[in-house]
Amino acid sequence: MSKDQILLVALNAKYIHSNPAVYSLAAYANEVSGNVSIAEFTINDRYEDVLRGILMRKPEVIGFSVYIWNAEFMKQLIEDIHNIAPQIRLLAGGPEATNDPETYLNWCELVMLGEGEKNFRKIATCIQKGEDLPFREMEGIAYKEEGIAYKDSEVIIKEPGPKSILDMDQIPFLYNRLEPFENRIIYYESSRGCPFRCSYCLSSLEKKVRYRSMDIVKKELKYFLDQKVKQVKFIDRTFNSSSKRSIEIWTFIKENDNGVTNFHFEIGADLLTEKEIELLSTLRPGLVQLEIGIQTTHLPAMEAIHRTADNAKIFSNVQRLRSAYNINLHTDLIAGLPYEDYERFKKSFNDIYPLYADQLQLGFLKVLKGTDMYDHRHEYELIYSSRQPYEIFATKWITYEEIARLHRVCDAVELFYNSQMFTRSLKYLENFFDTPFSMFEEMAEYLNQHQLEGVGISVKKKYDILEDFGKEHGADDTFSLWVLFDKMLHTHQSRRMSARETFAWPDGEKTYEFDYTNIHPVTMEAAFRVACSDE
Structure with missing residues (x-):
């Protein structure tokens, strides 16, 4: 496997995400140094695979992009790499490292504070030339005066300033090659x-x-x-x-x-x-x-x-x-x-x-x-x-108990409202509750009592759960019709291209035709129309 001189490591929350920060650092530095590569993983990857994937590339320098969603994973990586391969020079940046540089300086030579393109380009150029890093000339960095070998040495923090802030027009375009971002x-x-x-x-x-x-x-x-x-x-x-x-x-x-x-x-x-x-x-x-x-x-x-x-x-x-x-x-x-x-x-x-x-x-x-x-x-x-x-x-x-209750309400909102599969039935169900919040509060309690929290629920089961919940709280037969109507709007997937259903509304019977080849990009509902009586 080829050896990277400098490797920037990103650890994303999901595969579909990318890390524009490391791409921006690499692009700006490589305009002059050409010695920076990128390795992207996710927090769902096996820890051993990530650790091995980094070390097998045999970098001389590793920079870690640390965010709130990956900080625990990153700290473990940084510490382990420092112990396994102390000859590798380690750098850290990103919001978490910026606001807690002292922690990362237990293992890293330098922490970049705030945006880092200008500083990182200077670092990459010095490393390429084999020169010492000019800490004293730089702004927007934190380091230890005596180096990381001296754990008790003083942490020097140099706040961001003109020397570390880049003109927005100088940031390279990150997407000249779209292949790394396919399906992301x-x-x-x-x-x-x-x-x-x-x-x-x-x-x-x-x-x-x-x-x-x-x-x-x-x-x-x-x-x-x-x-x-x-x-x-x-x-x-x-x-x-x-x-x-x-x-x-x-x-x-x-x-x-x-x-x-x-x-x-x-x-x-x-x-x-x-x-x-x-x-x-x-x-x-x-x-x-x-x-x-x-x-x-x-x-x-x-x-x-x-x-x-x-x-x-x-x-x-x-x-x-x-x-x-x-x-x-x-x-x-x-x-x-x-x-x-x-x-x-x-x-x-x-x-x-x-x-x-x-x-x-x-x-x-x-x-x-x-x-x-x-x-x-x-x-x-x-x-x-x-x-x-x-x-x-x-x-x-x-209180903690109230926050915990709000977490359950949040889960109910996510399951039934944000799924966009129950728009009409939820709107009708509001009539049977004092407020929208009380509806979701009761819904959260219902899910808890029926041991439905945190479990995988099929699409069909979700409609059944909502209908049962509504009936338990006094909803009438019209509510059941709206649940069925929502179900007809959304349960198409690959099974069918169209459907026809008759609904016995309080004001009379109507037959609807649903066109699953025409999904609205905002509501995510199938197009529908009332069928003529002679059709």
């Missing part, structure tokens, strides 16, 4: 930084938003469109922080739409202008999906986490986006925020549920070192996991 999500970065200061988010630490030139962005997006890439996920933190820019990009992808590619954007819904909403309403169904982080509707919680969003405007804009039904919409809530107890979280849920987004993502607060939330952990009496992802167990306002 393409991540694309047109800006860095975030204009907001959310106290739980590491992105808030980069105060200024830097943009890639529009001519370059359009050229690269055109490449994706010409290649008919399935999905491009923008990793810009708030894509529409510049309305002029978002309009120009959305107009470009509309004018060059290939009928296949989907673009994912994370936006601030309250920032949307009239012109943006009008433009979005004209896009092909499935061309765009939008992720909208609402997080909470409780004003004291919003103030504590430094969010200034206008919720009334968010609701109005999302409702307008929803009315066109051409965009896949994701809304987010976070449980465990300061000043929000269990009852107030219910209200946040009930406030945003009527938006009927395609995905309602319930997350739980993560207390990340380096954030403002971490600095307030004692004041807020935050109890959270000492292991990644540092998820909340309890706060001054919410």
Whole structure:
């Protein structure tokens, strides 16, 4: 097997994911050094296979890209490689290493803080030439003055500055070869930084938003469109922080739409202008999906986490986006925020549920070192996991038992709402509960009592479970018809191309024809029509 001089190691959450950071580091460094290779694995791979896969390549230097989802795996890898092959020089970077450099410096020679392209290119060039690394000349790094052989030596932290920050236009395009990304999500970065200061988010630490030139962005997006890439996920933190820019990009992808590619954007819904909403309403169904982080509707919680969003405007804009039904919409809530107890979280849920987004993502607060939330952990009496992802167990306002109950509610939402298989039946079922939250709360309890949590459930069984749950809570025969209707819209797979079914609704009998060759790209439902009486 050939020997790599420098090997960058990425450990992704799933096979369909990729790590744009290591590709960017390698591409920028290889413009001058040509000595950097990449090895990608997933956290689901066997540990021994990953360890052996790295060491068999016999690198002189290994760089590890450490994130919240892979940190435990990575720390074990780094320590074991340090012990097995102490002659290999080890480097670390990524959010987890940036915010805990002291830990990684137990085994690594250097930790890169924040973005690393400029520093890594300097490192790769020095290694190629056999020169010492110029630690004292660099910014955005952490190292030990006496080297890692001296465990008690002082850690030197040099914060990122102009010497370590790269002009966005100098970042090479990462996808000139698409073969490594076949059947995987393409991540694309047109800006860095975030204009907001959310106290739980590491992105808030980069105060200024830097943009890639529009001519370059359009050229690269055109490449994706010409290649008919399935999905491009923008990793810009708030894509529409510049309305002029978002309009120009959305107009470009509309004018060059290939009928296949989907673009994912994370936006601030309250920032949307009239012109943006009008433009979005004209896009092909499935061309765009939008992720909208609402997080909470409780004003004291919003103030504590430094969010200034206008919720009334968010609701109005999302409702307008929803009315066109051409965009896949994701809304987010976070449980465990300061000043929000269990009852107030219910209200946040009930406030945003009527938006009927395609995905309602319930997350739980993560207390990340380096954030403002971490600095307030004692004041807020935050109890959270000492292991990644540092998820909340309890706060001054919410108990562990209540958080555990919310996890079960989250599972019920994921199973029945986010699957998009029960849209009509869930909407009808709401009539038999005081609030949407109480419906899912009861659903979670039902799953728990019937020992259906955490088990594999077939598609057919899911419909049976929902129907039985509804009947147990007073739903009428019309609810059973809606369950059957949803089932007809979704249970096509490869078994059939069309179907016909008669429904005895309270207002009369109707026969429907379902066309499984025509699936809506947003609702994921089969096209259907009412059959004429003489057909």
